[in-house]
Amino acid sequence: MTVRRKNHVTVSGRSGGPVVMLAHGFGCDQNMWRMVVPLLGRDFTVVLFDHVGAGRSDLSAWSKERYSTLEGYSEDVVEICRELALGPVTFVGHSVSAMMGVLAAAQEPEAFAGLVLLAPSPCFVDDPAAGYRGGFSAEDIDDLLESLDANYLGWSGAMAPMIMGNPERPELGDELTNSFCRTDPDIARVFARVTFLSDNREDLAKVGVPTLVAQCSRDAIAPPEVGAFVQSRIPGSRLVTLNATGHCPQLAAPEETAAAITDFVKTAL
Numbered sequence: 001m002t003v004r005r006k007n008h009v010t011v012s013g014r015s016g017g018p019v020v021m022l023a024h025g026f027g028c029d030q031n032m033w034r035m036v037v038p039l040l041g042r043d044f045t046v047v048l049f050d051h052v053g054a055g056r057s058d059l060s061a062w063s064k065e066r067y068s069t070l071e072g073y074s075e076d077v078v079e080i081c082r083e084l085a086l087g088p089v090t091f092v093g094h095s096v097s098a099m100m101g102v103l104a105a106a107q108e109p110e111a112f113a114g115l116v117l118l119a120p121s122p123c124f125v126d127d128p129a130a131g132y133r134g135g136f137s138a139e140d141i142d143d144l145l146e147s148l149d150a151n152y153l154g155w156s157g158a159m160a161p162m163i164m165g166n167p168e169r170p171e172l173g174d175e176l177t178n179s180f181c182r183t184d185p186d187i188a189r190v191f192a193r194v195t196f197l198s199d200n201r202e203d204l205a206k207v208g209v210p211t212l213v214a215q216c217s218r219d220a221i222a223p224p225e226v227g228a229f230v231q232s233r234i235p236g237s238r239l240v241t242l243n244a245t246g247h248c249p250q251l252a253a254p255e256e257t258a259a260a261i262t263d264f265v266k267t268a269l
Helices: 070-084 096-107 138-150 152-164 170-182 185-197 201-206 224-233 254-268
Strands: 010-013 019-023 045-048 089-094 112-118 211-218 238-245
Touching: 019 070, 019 096, 070 096, 089 096, 089 254, 096 112, 096 201, 112 254, 138 152, 138 185, 152 170, 152 185, 201 224, 211 224, 211 254, 224 238, 238 254
Parallel strands: 019 045, 019 089, 089 112, 112 211, 211 238
Antiparallel strands: 010 045
């Protein structure tokens, strides 16, 4: 099985341009980037892919053993970079994919020109002893996962609008709900635990490539303190707060999201 087929890799945009790789978050697929791709494609070669278990990836490649940790996903990212051999990429990781980028860049830094961490969270669970606010108590996460286990479709319908934000634009919440519902529930249960229970705070200091932390002005999933924490732990990184609200600015504010990515890539290069 080739990496291109396993992860349904697609390449578009400006041939020979700097390479931007876009990675989607939990419950989504590469279609979530569709409004950003034409904007980035004017200047960059754009690489899209689906995490194994999502979208049009090869489901036969999914195993609980490999994908019960973020390392399984980050290894896929490195394998895609090697397969395409397009040179160092700027990896744009949304939500949980941001930490996949952190792990991949620490594993093989020469493959990366930079990282854009879009609405990232290295740990969703509050750690009062360390003075860290992730946005959720341990009890909150336990309840969330129990609800997901009990009724995944019902959980999706309730959680997706909250994650998306922008209640005045219900079509965005509907799109995220539908995306969640297309995911195999058994795969989603495993990925949810990887997403909400991983703690990558100590990995941030290992990043040695230029990094932009892009957070949203209001985000129920990743509050402002999280973005500030990530920026403070990655040497030399920059923090930008988008005017966008919610947790999915690539849908809620594609022009602003694309502009932030473009400015960073052109500056970093």
